[in-house]
Amino acid sequence: MAASAQKKPATAKPAAKPTNAISAIREADIKRDLFGLAGDHFRGREGGTLDELKASVWLADQIRATGMLPAGDDGTYFQWFNLQRTRLSKSSTLRIGTHEIKLNETGAVTAPTNASVNAPLVFVGTGSPAELAKVDIKGKAVAVQISGAPTDGISYRRYVFGKFNGQAGELVKAGAVAVVFVSDAPSQALYDHWSHTFERGRYSLPGANNTKVVSTPPVVWLPASAASWVQQAGQQLTAELKVDSFQYPSVNIVAKMPGTDAQLKKEYVLFSTHQDHDGVRAPIAGDSIYNGADDNATGCAALLAIMRAFKQQPSRRSALFVYQGSEERGLIGSTYFSAHPTVPQSSIVAVLNAEMMGRNIADSAALLGSTPPHLNSSDLVKTALAANQAGPKFKLDTEWDKPTHPEGWYFRSDHLPYARLGIPAIMYTSLLHVDYHTPRDEPSRIDYAKLTRMTTWMYLTGWAVANRTAPPAREPGFKLER
Numbered sequence: 001m002a003a004s005a006q007k008k009p010a011t012a013k014p015a016a017k018p019t020n021a022i023s024a025i026r027e028a029d030i031k032r033d034l035f036g037l038a039g040d041h042f043r044g045r046e047g048g049t050l051d052e053l054k055a056s057v058w059l060a061d062q063i064r065a066t067g068m069l070p071a072g073d074d075g076t077y078f079q080w081f082n083l084q085r086t087r088l089s090k091s092s093t094l095r096i097g098t099h100e101i102k103l104n105e106t107g108a109v110t111a112p113t114n115a116s117v118n119a120p121l122v123f124v125g126t127g128s129p130a131e132l133a134k135v136d137i138k139g140k141a142v143a144v145q146i147s148g149a150p151t152d153g154i155s156y157r158r159y160v161f162g163k164f165n166g167q168a169g170e171l172v173k174a175g176a177v178a179v180v181f182v183s184d185a186p187s188q189a190l191y192d193h194w195s196h197t198f199e200r201g202r203y204s205l206p207g208a209n210n211t212k213v214v215s216t217p218p219v220v221w222l223p224a225s226a227a228s229w230v231q232q233a234g235q236q237l238t239a240e241l242k243v244d245s246f247q248y249p250s251v252n253i254v255a256k257m258p259g260t261d262a263q264l265k266k267e268y269v270l271f272s273t274h275q276d277h278d279g280v281r282a283p284i285a286g287d288s289i290y291n292g293a294d295d296n297a298t299g300c301a302a303l304l305a306i307m308r309a310f311k312q313q314p315s316r317r318s319a320l321f322v323y324q325g326s327e328e329r330g331l332i333g334s335t336y337f338s339a340h341p342t343v344p345q346s347s348i349v350a351v352l353n354a355e356m357m358g359r360n361i362a363d364s365a366a367l368l369g370s371t372p373p374h375l376n377s378s379d380l381v382k383t384a385l386a387a388n389q390a391g392p393k394f395k396l397d398t399e400w401d402k403p404t405h406p407e408g409w410y411f412r413s414d415h416l417p418y419a420r421l422g423i424p425a426i427m428y429t430s431l432l433h434v435d436y437h438t439p440r441d442e443p444s445r446i447d448y449a450k451l452t453r454m455t456t457w458m459y460l461t462g463w464a465v466a467n468r469t470a471p472p473a474r475e476p477g478f479k480l481e482r
């Protein structure tokens with residue numbers, strides 16, 4: 001039964017608050033849904049592939065079963081968008097001396113580029129000013145040894161990846177026509193873990209800046225096994241690199257539970273997550289399927305449980321549920337939905353984002369967007385902290401929300417595009433772990449009791465926001481550090 005159709009003056013005594021439906025959130029349901037989504041049959045749900053589409057159809061069926069209404073395009077649960085993918089074509093070739101580099105097997109090119117290079121290779125050690133002073137690199141391909149783990153809090157991954165733009169850019173400015181980075185022993189682990197990501201190329205929405213096909217000098221990354229031969233004098237680097245650029249579809253899944261208050265039902269509390277993961281890749285210990293159980297089947301199962309609670313007991317405001325596609329390809333579904341929402345953008349009063357909620361110590365969790373400069377609604381954060389005290393009582397980690405944290409975790413999930421629009425936005429997470437973005441992120445490694453408590457926390461926050469009379473206040477002067 002809907003509440004009164006007349007808008008009450010703000011000063012009037014509110015109607016008796018409906019009690020929440022926390023009992024509808026059940027660990028057994030969450031576990032079943034997570035095993036269903038993160039099983040090998042969905043092959044890692046890579047954004048822009050049939051696997052993501054199949055998993056999305058399966059999710060829409062589960063959503064329909066909870067009783068949520070479709071809120072995507074044209075009365076469906078789906079909102080379609082195109083990905084623009086830019087990658088090196090398979091016909092590209094690269095040779096150094098007598099070594100033919102098999103791209104994405106024995107070496108990687110770190111950014112797609114159209115380039116035709118035939119130049120002598122010079123080895124410049126670590127590329128220090130003293131070493132560079134000894135050689136003329138103009139018109140040459142330059143080989144650089146990666147070395148030295150950083151000691152000042154920056155992660156080793158960011159340090160190495162930073163070289164692909166930073167140090168390479170300097171060398172190109174000085175006249176290099178190609179740059180070849182060779183791993184040292186410590187960075188070999190990074191090479192093993194991350195070099196295959198370059199095979200995918202770049203993804204974005206059509207027309208975005210990073211889809212422009214460029215013709216810049218190639219930047220190559222080689223494994224540590226190349227360190228001895230790449231230093232030999234008198235070698236030639238020849239490269240014929242070509243870029244493919246094409247579009248294909250990805251999808252957001254959108255559902256809602258209409259609110260009970262005639263006025264407030266026009267406003268939405270948005271529960272956010274992503275359904276995609278990393279697909280099928282080079283095997284690690286014999287397993288090639290990146291199941292993404294924690295990342296992010298936990299968020300997907302949590303939202304289904306929250307839907308059941310809103311079905312059992314609807315709130316005054318409407319609840320909107322958005323599963324965003326192609327998050328792992330660069331927050332693409334959330335960038336699209338936030339710019340083209342299926343409800344008026346101004347009607348979204350808060351975004352509660354679920355990202356990896358089922359690992360690490362049982363009684364610890366984090367709320368990102370709760371510390372300046374990431375804090376864009378202390379009002380919303382206060383509600384979330386009160387919900388934590390009323391429910392799961394997690395000890396909250398505050399380190400990962402700091403702008404100085406090396407992982408920059410705040411910038412790596414779907415609340416971000418909404419926060420950039422000024423919409424109050426927070427992210428619920430149990431943080432990174434050793435199985436992050438590996439085939440070992442499996443359903444058997446999830447702490448289901450913890451995930452259920454994380455789900456409860458999100459629900460209680462959303463429930464409070466959806467029933468209060470005023471929407472969460474926005475922080476004046478909110479400005480992210482990047």
Ligand SMILES: [Zn+2]
Binds near residue numbers: 413
């Ligand atoms: Zn994720």
